[in-house]
Amino acid sequence: MSTAPDYPSARLHIAGEWRDAAGHKTAPVMNPATEEVIGTVPLATTADLDDALDAAEQGFRTWRSTPVTRRSEILHRAADLIAERAADIGRGMTLEQGKPLKEAVGEATRTADTLRWHIEDARRAYGRTIPAAPGTLLSVRREPIGPVAAFVPWNFPVGGPNRKISSALAAGCSMIIKGSEETPATAAALVACYTDAGLPAGVLNLVFGEPADVSARLIASPVTRLVAFTGSVPVGKLLAAKAGEVMKPSLMELGGHAPVIVCADADPARAARSAARAKFFNAGQVCTSPSRFLVHESRYEDFTAAFVKATEALVVGDGLDAATTMGPLANERRLAAAERLTADAVRRGATVRTGGLRADRAGYFFAPTVLTDVAADAQVMSEEPFAPLAPIVPFSDLDSALAVANSLPFGLAAYGFTDSAATAEKLSAELEAGILSINHCGGSVHEAPSGGVKDSGYGREGGPEALDSYLVTKRVSHLLAG
Numbered sequence: 001m002s003t004a005p006d007y008p009s010a011r012l013h014i015a016g017e018w019r020d021a022a023g024h025k026t027a028p029v030m031n032p033a034t035e036e037v038i039g040t041v042p043l044a045t046t047a048d049l050d051d052a053l054d055a056a057e058q059g060f061r062t063w064r065s066t067p068v069t070r071r072s073e074i075l076h077r078a079a080d081l082i083a084e085r086a087a088d089i090g091r092g093m094t095l096e097q098g099k100p101l102k103e104a105v106g107e108a109t110r111t112a113d114t115l116r117w118h119i120e121d122a123r124r125a126y127g128r129t130i131p132a133a134p135g136t137l138l139s140v141r142r143e144p145i146g147p148v149a150a151f152v153p154w155n156f157p158v159g160g161p162n163r164k165i166s167s168a169l170a171a172g173c174s175m176i177i178k179g180s181e182e183t184p185a186t187a188a189a190l191v192a193c194y195t196d197a198g199l200p201a202g203v204l205n206l207v208f209g210e211p212a213d214v215s216a217r218l219i220a221s222p223v224t225r226l227v228a229f230t231g232s233v234p235v236g237k238l239l240a241a242k243a244g245e246v247m248k249p250s251l252m253e254l255g256g257h258a259p260v261i262v263c264a265d266a267d268p269a270r271a272a273r274s275a276a277r278a279k280f281f282n283a284g285q286v287c288t289s290p291s292r293f294l295v296h297e298s299r300y301e302d303f304t305a306a307f308v309k310a311t312e313a314l315v316v317g318d319g320l321d322a323a324t325t326m327g328p329l330a331n332e333r334r335l336a337a338a339e340r341l342t343a344d345a346v347r348r349g350a351t352v353r354t355g356g357l358r359a360d361r362a363g364y365f366f367a368p369t370v371l372t373d374v375a376a377d378a379q380v381m382s383e384e385p386f387a388p389l390a391p392i393v394p395f396s397d398l399d400s401a402l403a404v405a406n407s408l409p410f411g412l413a414a415y416g417f418t419d420s421a422a423t424a425e426k427l428s429a430e431l432e433a434g435i436l437s438i439n440h441c442g443g444s445v446h447e448a449p450s451g452g453v454k455d456s457g458y459g460r461e462g463g464p465e466a467l468d469s470y471l472v473t474k475r476v477s478h479l480l481a482g
């Protein structure tokens with residue numbers, strides 16, 4: 001198998017050591033911009049997973065009894081290493097995931113800040129004392145929940161894993177994380193920053209493998225005390241059910257299908273520019289990507305024209321080219337989905353205003369696409385595209401737009417554009433979503449919680465709420481005098 005000379009093939013990290021899988025089974029890693037095999041990923045065996053479980057159990061004992069000041073020193077050093085290595089991490093990420101290099105390096109740099117934020121937040125994970133009967137000390141402590149089994153996808157190869165690792169380790173937990181088999185080098189480069197910073201053996205273990213086998217083993221084991229997953233709704237439901245069988249809490253960051261409501265009193269050109277930027281970021285492969293555009297009929301044509309203009313200004317290409325503003329889709333599955341959803345919408349009467357086709361070149365490139373006259377029953381209106389597709393439909397009154405927005409089982413992100421404070425408040429109150437943005441389509445920030453309602457999952461990442469999943473509350477009443 002040929003591999004790219006500058007692509008660092010990943011290894012497993014278990015009990016403080018980098019190693020190949022027992023049995024040396026591997027899978028190929030592809031560059032989505034060229035469809036070439038650039039490296040391999042080791043697939044863990046049951047024996048590897050059991051070693052990781054033993055390591056995480058031991059690692060938890062070590063880490064929970066490490067003073068918080070020492071934990072903080074090590075994690076701050078890890079953040080420094082992530083920042084120092086951001087350029088290399090970004091290059092590996094672009095090779096295996098496809099996103100523009102500038103975005104990849106930016107993701108790595110932000111990741112260092114996210115880690116710093118969570119370290120400082122965990123230092124303030126205070127308990128409390130409660131007035132009680134004389135001679136009794138009544139207190140509430142917050143303690144790390146234990147070893148965490150974490151599963152992350154391929155769309156944010158460094159930011160995704162780090163959201164879980166940073167909160168868990170800052171809280172005092174150990175972790176076994178299954179990185180994505182499609183973006184393994186980035187996950188390994190991130191874990192190396194932690195281990196090179198002096199993290200004790202066993203605190204952070206990295207595995208790859210057959211996803212269903214790995215999750216079944218790690219979730220069923222009594223060693224792990226929390227399941228943390230980011231990915232699709234069907235897989236999330238499967239893992240949450242498995243966790244439920246063994247009475248284990250879980251943190252579920254699942255998919256969405258974010259509506260954007262552009263009201264009659266909004267500036268359509270400003271809304272279109274903001275929404276298009278967010279829509280095509282990471283080629284639409286973001287769980288919060290705006291993906292259903294509901295525009296008041298009086299603004300419909302102005303919004304669509306400005307959106308098409310912003311779409312056609314994108315430069316689609318290999319993420320390593322400096323001019324590229326949108327890379328390929330990360331894998332063949334997303335390309336197939338983009339083609340299927342577009343064909344279905346057109347079959348039901350949609351007009352392709354721009355794009356609509358796979359690019360005539362190697363790589364999983366799909367032209368950024370704007371669809372109008374999209375029928376309500378087109379698949380793209382109810383199935384998360386996770387691709388650069390923007391279906392735009394008109395509405396005549398806000399209540400009907402809200403009904404459409406809330407009609408799906410998802411509730412992750414939602415967006416609204418309006419110049420009226422009263423309408424902004426109505427949108428804030430009535431849109432069923434965990435993440436709502438008014439008059440902008442900015443991304444997630446580590447200071448504030450992100451997460452979904454309905455089928456989009458439960459638990460929050462980011463903000464002080466992020467620690468809640470990784471800590472348990474213990475009530476202690478201590479009779480001082482008998």
Ligand code: NAD
Nearest residue numbers: 151152153155211212215231232235253254255287333386
């Ligand atoms: P998928 O459902 O096949 O897989 C999603 C993720 O779950 C992948 O990382 C995969 O390795 C993992 N996975 C699959 N089966 C698993 C199992 N039994 N145990 C543990 N992990 C398992 O989808 P996909 O084709 O990789 O991605 C497409 C869909 O996934 C999108 O439509 C989107 O809804 C969702 N997705 C969401 C996010 C997010 O940030 N919430 C990220 C990536 C993908």
